[in-house]
Amino acid sequence: MIAMQYSFVLPADYDMAIVHRRIAERGHMTDAFPGLLFKAYLSADKGEGSDNLYAPFYLWQHPDAMHDFLAGPGFAAVSQAFGWPSVRTWTLWHAHRRNDIGAARFATRSIVPIAPHTPLAQLREQEVAASQAAAQAGALATLAGFEPVGWSLVRFRLWRERPAEVAGWQVYEVGHMSVPPR
Template sequence: MIAMQYNFSLPADYDMAIIDRRIRDKGPLLDNLPGLKFKAYLTARKGNPATRSRDNLYAPFYVWHEEEAQSDFICGPGFQAVTESFGRPQVNSWIAWHAGTSADVCNAKFATREVVAIEPDQSLSEFRRKESDVATAALSRADVLASVVAFEPTRWTLVRFRLLANPPSDISASSIQIYNVGHLSLPGVD
């Protein structure tokens, strides 16, 4: 599986209702998209205490079952429409070590994402085991509806991503970005 995210930082005075409308109108178009495990349509508003964001953000997060589905999307009309509206973003991709969802994932209202550097002397097999165990265990908490951990070996980073039903209350690290979930595209949505 592959985790993927791109991010648009929008001006401080940008009317985020435009993004909310876009998500409401276009979000359901990816429900049941072949090869997609889920797409979380994420936003954060500058100054909103729930997301603690310094910027207005539109930052969808995807988990793909295979690279062909990811490639089909990036080369297709949906992504073309995004680039026509906002420009071509840098698309970050990570190889998933764990990408689990709960039966209640459709109730996600918030998300957290942390990207951390993998130290050069870090044993990857041990790190993978530890991070996968933590991601798996996170799903046993009632507030965690999806848990993803993935890495990329170009810049050697790890992403930890969670979908949550309620605003996170135990976030102290400034490296963790909190988002609102505007829509969640899933397989089997009618």
């Protein structure tokens, strides 16, 4: 499995209703995308302690599915509408999603650097335990992964209710969940 996210930082005076309407009108288009385990259509409004953001987050079954999406018309359309984004990817140490993942209304995401010479096996154990604890605390989906190019760690959670603000975590609203049937 591979996690993927790109993010568009929009101007402070950007009408976020445009993003919300786009999600409502087009979100269903990835509902049955081959190899997609889920896509969370995420946004954050400047008034909520964040920049104006449109930042979809994906969990892919395998890299070929991700490649098919990035080479396809959906990604071309979003790139033409908002610009050519950097696409971040992480291989997973842990992923869990509940059957009711489609009920997610909020997401939290943290990206942190991994210090040089960190014992990766120990870090992986800690992150898997933290991810499992989030699942037990009610997260509808939770994952932990890393990328060894820039050495970063991602923690991602989907929630039914808005979580308490957590320092270092970006909080998003979920406008749509594309989740193929299991």
